[in-house]
Amino acid sequence: MHAALHPLRRPRTFGLAVAALVGAVALAGCQAAEPDASDEPVAGGTLRYASGDAEPTCLDPHVGGNYPQALVATQFLESLVSLDESGEIIPWLAESWQASDDGLTWEFTLRDDVEFTDGTPFDAEAVKANVEHLKDPATQSSTGYLALGKVDRVEVVSPEVARFVLTAPDSALLESLSQPWLAIESPAGLARGMDENCQAPIGTGPFVVDGWEKQERISLVRNDDYVSPPADARHEGAAYLEAIDWRFIPDAASRYAALQAGQVDVIDNPQPDTAAAAEKSGDPTWIDAPRPGASNRIELNSGQAPFDDERVREAFIAAVDVNDGIDSLYFGTAERSYSPLSSAEALAYSDPDLFETDLDRANALLDEAGWAERDDDGTRVKEGERLVVRFPVSTNQSVPAEQSLFEQVQATAKEAGFDVQISLLDLSSWYGALFAHEYEIVSAPYTKVGPDVLRILYHSDSITPAPSGYFANLAQVNDPEIDALLTDAASTSDAAERADLYERAQALILGGHYLLPLYDQQNSFLVANSVHGARALPTVSTPTFYDAWIAD
Amino acid sequence: MPVDGGSSPSSTGPPAARGGGPAVRHVALLVGGAVFVMWAVATLTFFAIRLIPGDPAQAILGGPGSQASQEALDQVRLDYGLDQPLLAQYLAMLGRLVTGDLGTSYALKVPVAELLGAQVGGTMLLAVCSLALAWVLALALSLWSTGRGRIATAVGQGIELFAAALPHFFLAAVLIAVFSSGLGWLPPVATGTPVGLILPVATLAVPLAGFLAQVMRESLLDAMRQPFVVSARARGESALGVRFRHTLRHAALPGISLSGWALGWLLSGAVVVETIFAMPGLGRTLLQAVTLRDIPVVTGVVLLVALVYVVMTVVTDLAMRVADPRLAGEAR
Helix, strand or coil, X not given: CHHHHHHHHHHHHHHHHHHHHHHHHHHHHXXXXXXXXXCCCCCCCEEEEEECCCCCCCCCCCCECCHHHHHHHHHHCECCEEECCCCCEEECCEEEEEECCCCCEEEXXXXXXXXXXXXXXCCHHHHHHHHHHHHCHHHCECHHHHHCCCEEEEEEEECCEEEEEECCCCCCHHHHHCCXXXXXXXXXXXXXXXXXXXXXXXXXXXXXXXXXXXXXXXXXXXXXCCCCCCCCCCCCCCCCCCEEEEEECXXXXXXXXXXXXXXXXXXXXXCHHHHHHHHHHCCCEEEECCCCCECEEEEECCCCCCCCCHHHHHHHHHHCCCHHHHHHHCCCCCCECCCCXXXXXXXXXXXXXXXXXXXXXXXXXXXXXXXXXXXXXXXXXXXXEECEEEEEEECCCCCHHHHHHHHHHHHHHHHCCCEEEEEEECHHHHHHHHXXXXXXXXCCCCCCCCCCHHHHHHCHHHHCCCCCCCCCCCCCCCCHHHHHHHHHHHHCCCHHHHHHHHHHHHHHHHHCCCEEEEECCCCEEEECCCEECCEECCCCCCEECCCCEECC | CCCCHHHCHHXXXXXXXXXXXXXXXXXXXXXXXXXXXXXXXXXXXXXXHHXXXXXXXXXXXXXXXXXXXXXXXXXXHHHCCCCCCHHHHHHHHHHHHHCCCCCECXXXXXXXXXXXXXXXXXXXXXXXXXXXXXHHHHHHHHHHHCCCCHHHHHHHHHHHXXXXXXXXXXXXXXXXXXXXXXXXXXXXXXXXXXXXXXXXXXXXXXXXXXXXXXXXXXXXXXXXXXXXXXXXXXXXXXHHHHHHHHHHHHHHHHHHHHHXXXXXXXXXXXXXXXXXXXXXXXXXXXXXXXXXXXXXXXXXXXXXXXXXXXXXXHHHHHHHXXXXXXXHHHHC
C-alpha cells in the first residue's frame, strides 16, 4: 500500500512548490508603494478605475444620457460651464456669458485657444452643431434633450460668440449646460454617425478614448495638448496621469477586494460598511459626493385613494420611523434629509419638524379619516377596503441597504395599521407598475444640476405621461400655487427672488405631506492612498482625474 | 442525480439500425435532431422574451426611463420591424437565422455574431478549464475514497455532497476572502493572465467535481466487485494499479456522459462567476442583455449555448463508444 501510494507524492510536493511560487509572485506584485513624503505632483503612470455602475452601451452622453455615461465622459468631454464647490457657475469652455433683459437670448463668449483632439477647432459653429445634435430625434437623447427644452436654436455671432435663442426665459440654463450630458463634442466626430461616435466620442478633455473592449475596459490616454481645465482646477496644461484604465467590476465585494489587493486604484459605489471603515481609518480615502438634484425620498401617490386624503398621508409620515434604520444600515455614512432637494443644492430647504415620528398622532389622524376599524392582521379597514400601500421597488436603483430600510418602513407603518406591500422588481417591470399607477408609495432617484428639478418632479405638467408612459411627478402633486411658484422661479433672472420662490415651493411640497425625504442620493468613491488630487466635479459629482497623480 | 434526460448512459446511442446505411441514418438522425432542437430553442426564446414586460422600442432607446419622444419610438419601430405582426417578426427572425444572421444588438448597435465572437473564447476557456479541473478532482476523490473502508467512504461522500451543494456566489466569496483578501496569493478579479483564472475556475470546478465524483463512485464500486478485479489482483497488480488500469474506465463512463450536460451547466454558472470576478464573457453578456431587454443578444447567447449542448451530446456519444467498446459494437 505504501509503495503504491508513492507515485502520488511527487505531484503533491510539486503542487505545493507551484502554489508557493505563485504566492510569492503575487505577493511581490502586491507590495504596497511607500507613501511619498513630498506633495509635489509626479507625472506619469496609469490610474486603474473600477466602476460598479453598468457599462454604457454608448460612450456619447448625448445619446440617452445616464449616469454611467457621465462617469466616464467626464474624463474626455467638457461642458461650456462648470460649478464650483459653493454652487456658483464658473467658466469652462465658455469664458463669459450675458443674458438679454427679457431672458430670451444668451450670448456665450467662448475660449479661442481650444481644439478638439481630432484637430477640429472649438468655436461657435461647434456649439451650434452640438445643440442641433442633442435636439435631433435621431440622436435619441433624453437627458440633454429635456435640458434644452426652452432652447430654440443657437446662432453663430462670430467664431467666439454663440447666441442661444430661447422660447421662454430659463433660469436653469447655465446649470443645465454644466451637465456632462450636454458636453461639447467635435462636430467632425458627430458627423461620423452614431455607431462610430458611440465607440469613441471626440472632445476637448484631458484624456482621449483610445479603445473600448466591451465588458473589459475603456482605455483612456492623456491629451498632451490639453489647455482647457475648468476655472476651479488646481493646475494648468496636460494631466499628470499618462492613462486611465477604466474597468467594470459589477460585484461590490469583488470591487473592494480588488482595491485592497492593489489591482485597482479607485472604485465607485462602495458598500456602506466599507465606506464607513475607510472614513474612520483614512485608508483608502473616502470621497463622499452626493448627487445633485432631488434627495432620495419616498413619494406618496396623492392622485388616488388612500393618499388622496392629506390626513392619511400625514398619518403615514408620522407613523414611519426611518432614522434608526438609516444609522444602522448605512453605518453613519448617510445623513437623514428633510428636504426634497439634495444637500448638494445651495437652495435646498429643510423642515425637520414635519417628520417627527408620532404613532399616537398617526392613529388619531387615521381614525379621523374614517380608517377606524382594524382586521385580524391589525390592518385598518374602511368600508370593506383594507389600508394597503403598494410599494414597487426597483432592484436596479435601490441598493440592498435601501431595500432593508424599506422593510423597516413596512414594519413601522404596520403599527399604525398600514399594510405596506413591497415588491422587488427589475427596471422594466418597475416602470410598468408606475405607468399603470399601481403604487401608493415609491422611491425614484432624479439627478439634475440645480433646483429646477423641483419643476420636473412636482409641477402638475409632469403628471401627463410622455409618449413612453414616463411621468416624473410620481407624488401626483397637483397644486396651482406650487405650479405658479415653480414656473416663476424657472423664469426669473433675479437670484434672490429665485431663491425665495424655490423656498416657498419646497415649504408647500413638504407641508402637503407628499413625500418622506430619506437622505441624499448616495454617491461615493474609495481612493487608494497612493493617488492624490482626485476629486468629484461639483456638477453631477462624477470623478475627475485631471489633477490626480500617483505617488511612486 | 442531476442528469438531464438526453445524456444519461442508457439512452446514448440509438439501437442498431436495420436495413441499408446504418451509419448514414445515424448521422442523419443526429443532424435532424440538432436542427430540430435549435429551431425549438429559437422559437421558445422568441416568444418567451415577449412575455417579459417592457417595450422593445423602449429598450432600443435606452430603457423605459429614457423618456424617448414619440418620433424616436416610431422611427425605431419602423427601423426594426417592430410595427409588424408578431408572426411576421417571428418568420423574419427565422429567415435571418437560416442565413446565419443573428441580427444587431439593440443596446450596443453591433452585429450579435461579432459581439458573441469576441466573448465566446473567454467563456469556453473558463468552462473547459473548469471541466478539466473538475475531472481531476472528481477522479482523485473517488479513486482515493472508494472501497477503502467505511470511514474513507463516509468522508468521501461527505466531501462530494458538500462540494456539490456549494452555490457559486458563496464559494466565490469565500475563495476571494481566503486567497485574495486573506492570504493575498491570488487576484480577486480576473486579470487576463492564467493566475487570474485560478479562482474563477476553482469556483466552477469544485461543485461540479462533487457531482462527477458522486456518479463515478457508484460505477467504481460496481467495477471493483467484478471478477476481473480479483483476477488482476491475483496476477499481482497493486490495488492502485487495478484502479488506474481496470476500474477507472468503468468509473469514467457516467462521468463522460455527464460532461456534455456539465459544459452547459458551466455556461450558466459563468453568468455568476464572470460577474463576480469581472471577466468578459458570454455570461456577463447574457446578464446585461436580459437587463436591457436586448432580444437579439439574448437569442444569440441562448442559441449558442443550445449549440454547445447539441455538439457536446454528439461528442460524448462518440467518447462513450471509445471508452466502452460494447456500445460501439451495439451500434454496428
